[in-house]
Amino acid sequence: MTDVVPLIEALTAVFGTRAVLTAESDLEGFVEDWRGRYKGRAACVVLPSCTEHVAAIVRLCAAHGVPVLPQGGNTSLCGGAVPADIGIPPVIVSLSRMRQIRRIDAANGSMEVEAGCVLQTVQEAAAAQQRLYPVSLGAEGSCQIGGTLSTNAGGTSVLRYGNTRDNVLGLEVVLADGTVWNGLRVLRKDNTGLDLKHLFIGTEGTLGIITAATLKLHPLPTHHALAWFAPVDPAAALQVLGLFQAACGARLNAFEMINRRQLELVIEHVPERRNPLGELHPWHVLVELADTGGGDEMADLLQRTLEAATQAGLIVDAVVASNEAQRDALWTIRHSVSEANKKGGVGLTTDCAVPVSAVPAFIEQATRAVHALIDGLDILVVAHLGDGNAHFIPFFTFDAWHALANPGATATALRRVVNDIAHELHGTFSAEHGIGQTGLGEMAHYKSAAELGLMRAVKQALDPRGLFNPGRLLP
Ligand SMILES: Cc1cc2nc3c(=O)[nH]c(=O)nc-3n(C[C@H](O)[C@H](O)[C@H](O)COP(=O)(O)OP(=O)(O)OC[C@H]3O[C@@H](n4cnc5c(N)ncnc54)[C@H](O)[C@@H]3O)c2cc1C
Incomplete structure (x- = not known):
C-alpha cells in the first residue's frame, strides 16, 4: 500500500x-x-x-x-x-483558482481562458465584447471550462453551434510526465498532422490535465423569439422541428422537450416556477430563434410557424414570450429540472442519443421496457430533441427508493434496458454527461473490443503508468 x-x-x-x-x-x-x-x-x-x-x-x-x-x-x-x-x-x-481570462480577440472570434473559469463568467466576458460563447447548460453558474471540455459537454445550444468540441480552437495541457503542451492555437484552419486537442476533449481527465483553452466565439445574437408549446406527442414535436428548420434555418437556436411529470416536479419543488400553459399537457417544448437583427421579422416567423403547426394538428397549445422577463422565466423552467429532480426523489438519469428521427420510437420503447420491469414507475423525459439526445429518467419517490430490496441492482437493470433500446436504434448510452462512474459498466458492455483496444493504446502512449484518473473511462 x-x-x-x-x-x-x-x-x-x-x-x-x-x-x-x-x-x-x-x-x-x-x-x-x-x-x-x-x-x-x-x-x-x-x-x-x-x-x-x-x-x-x-x-x-x-x-x-x-x-x-x-x-x-x-x-x-x-x-x-x-x-x-x-x-x-x-x-x-x-482547478478552481485558475480563473483568469487571459485574452479576448473579438476580431478573430477567440478567447483564451484558464480551465477553472466558470462557464457563465466566460459567456459574460464574451458578451461584453459582443461575442457569444455558445455552450450553455443548467450548471453554467458553477461548472468550469476544464470540466466542460473534459466531458465534451452538450447543453441547449448544440442544435445550432455544436457541442463543446466544436467550439474549441486550442488547448494547454499538463501531460503525465509534467510536460506542458502549449496547443493554444487561434486558427480555424490548421492541417499540420494530428489535431491533438481532440485527445483531451471528452476523455474525462484520463490523458492529461487541461489548464487553459482557446475558445471559439460567434457573433452575439441581440434579438430572440421564444415560445413554449404543447405538441400532441413526440412524433408531432419532431414534425414541428422540421417546420422550424425549414422556415428559420440557422436562426433556430434551441428545441427542448420535457414531459408532464418532469414539468410537475419543477413546479412542485422549485419556488416561483409555473406552468406556462393553461393546463398540464403530456408534452412541452421550448423553441427559440435568435439573430443579430430582424427582431420583428423573427417574431412573425415564430408566430407563423406555430400557426402552421397548429393548423396541421401538431400543436394543442402555445404561448409566445413577449418580453425579456418572460423569456428568462421560460428558460428558467427548463434549467430547473436537475434541481427539481434532486429535491423530489431519486431519478436514474440516463444520457442516450439516437438519430433525431428515432427519438419518438426510443421514448415509446424505453417506456414499455421500464414498465415491464416496474409497472407504472414514473418516467421523466428531458430531451434536447434537436440533437436526438433524450434523458430518459426512471424516477422514484424517496420512500419507494428506500423500500427497494437492492437499489443498486434495480438502478443498473433499469438503465440497462433503456440503454439497450438506444443501442438497438443505432444510438449511444452516453451523449453529453461523460462516462464517470455510472457508465463504466456500459462501456464494457457496448463498446467493441477493437474500439476499447484503440483507446487503451492511446492511454498507454500518453499515460503509461496510469497516473490520471485510473479506473475511469476504460473498464
Ligand atoms: C443542473 C445541471 C444541469 C446540467 N446540464 C447539462 C447539460 O445540459 N449538458 C451537459 O453536457 N451536462 C450537463 N450537466 C453535467 C455537468 O454540468 C457537465 O458535465 C459539466 O461539463 C461538468 O463540468 P465541471 O466543471 O463541473 O466538471 P467536473 O464535474 O468537476 O468533472 C467532470 C470530469 O472532467 C474531469 N475534469 C474536470 N476538469 C478537468 C481539467 N481541467 N482537466 C482534465 N480533466 C478535468 C474530471 O476529472 C471529471 O472526469 C449538468 C449538471 C447539472 C448539475
Missing part, C-alpha cells in the same frame, strides 16, 4: 497549507458529488494557481506513485469528478 504522507508533506512544502487541504471537513465538497450519490476518499486536495503549479503537482504525484484526479466544478451527473472508493486515494487537483 502506497503511503501518501510523504507526498502530502512534499506538496505542502512547495505550495503551503492554504493550497493543500487535508482536513476531512475541508475535503467534504470535493470527495462527494452534488447529489450525494458518490463519495470516495482522497489523499488531499491541491489548489494550484497557475499552469506551472499543475505541472509541479503532477511531477510530484508521479514521483510518489499516487494517482491524480482533476476536478472542475464537480457538477458531473455521473460521479465523474469524485474518487471511487478503490485503490490508492488520489490527489484531487482542483
Whole structure:
C-alpha cells in the first residue's frame, strides 16, 4: 500500500497549507458529488494557481506513485469528478483558482481562458465584447471550462453551434510526465498532422490535465423569439422541428422537450416556477430563434410557424414570450429540472442519443421496457430533441427508493434496458454527461473490443503508468 504522507508533506512544502487541504471537513465538497450519490476518499486536495503549479503537482504525484484526479466544478451527473472508493486515494487537483481570462480577440472570434473559469463568467466576458460563447447548460453558474471540455459537454445550444468540441480552437495541457503542451492555437484552419486537442476533449481527465483553452466565439445574437408549446406527442414535436428548420434555418437556436411529470416536479419543488400553459399537457417544448437583427421579422416567423403547426394538428397549445422577463422565466423552467429532480426523489438519469428521427420510437420503447420491469414507475423525459439526445429518467419517490430490496441492482437493470433500446436504434448510452462512474459498466458492455483496444493504446502512449484518473473511462 502506497503511503501518501510523504507526498502530502512534499506538496505542502512547495505550495503551503492554504493550497493543500487535508482536513476531512475541508475535503467534504470535493470527495462527494452534488447529489450525494458518490463519495470516495482522497489523499488531499491541491489548489494550484497557475499552469506551472499543475505541472509541479503532477511531477510530484508521479514521483510518489499516487494517482491524480482533476476536478472542475464537480457538477458531473455521473460521479465523474469524485474518487471511487478503490485503490490508492488520489490527489484531487482542483482547478478552481485558475480563473483568469487571459485574452479576448473579438476580431478573430477567440478567447483564451484558464480551465477553472466558470462557464457563465466566460459567456459574460464574451458578451461584453459582443461575442457569444455558445455552450450553455443548467450548471453554467458553477461548472468550469476544464470540466466542460473534459466531458465534451452538450447543453441547449448544440442544435445550432455544436457541442463543446466544436467550439474549441486550442488547448494547454499538463501531460503525465509534467510536460506542458502549449496547443493554444487561434486558427480555424490548421492541417499540420494530428489535431491533438481532440485527445483531451471528452476523455474525462484520463490523458492529461487541461489548464487553459482557446475558445471559439460567434457573433452575439441581440434579438430572440421564444415560445413554449404543447405538441400532441413526440412524433408531432419532431414534425414541428422540421417546420422550424425549414422556415428559420440557422436562426433556430434551441428545441427542448420535457414531459408532464418532469414539468410537475419543477413546479412542485422549485419556488416561483409555473406552468406556462393553461393546463398540464403530456408534452412541452421550448423553441427559440435568435439573430443579430430582424427582431420583428423573427417574431412573425415564430408566430407563423406555430400557426402552421397548429393548423396541421401538431400543436394543442402555445404561448409566445413577449418580453425579456418572460423569456428568462421560460428558460428558467427548463434549467430547473436537475434541481427539481434532486429535491423530489431519486431519478436514474440516463444520457442516450439516437438519430433525431428515432427519438419518438426510443421514448415509446424505453417506456414499455421500464414498465415491464416496474409497472407504472414514473418516467421523466428531458430531451434536447434537436440533437436526438433524450434523458430518459426512471424516477422514484424517496420512500419507494428506500423500500427497494437492492437499489443498486434495480438502478443498473433499469438503465440497462433503456440503454439497450438506444443501442438497438443505432444510438449511444452516453451523449453529453461523460462516462464517470455510472457508465463504466456500459462501456464494457457496448463498446467493441477493437474500439476499447484503440483507446487503451492511446492511454498507454500518453499515460503509461496510469497516473490520471485510473479506473475511469476504460473498464
Ligand atoms: C443542473 C445541471 C444541469 C446540467 N446540464 C447539462 C447539460 O445540459 N449538458 C451537459 O453536457 N451536462 C450537463 N450537466 C453535467 C455537468 O454540468 C457537465 O458535465 C459539466 O461539463 C461538468 O463540468 P465541471 O466543471 O463541473 O466538471 P467536473 O464535474 O468537476 O468533472 C467532470 C470530469 O472532467 C474531469 N475534469 C474536470 N476538469 C478537468 C481539467 N481541467 N482537466 C482534465 N480533466 C478535468 C474530471 O476529472 C471529471 O472526469 C449538468 C449538471 C447539472 C448539475
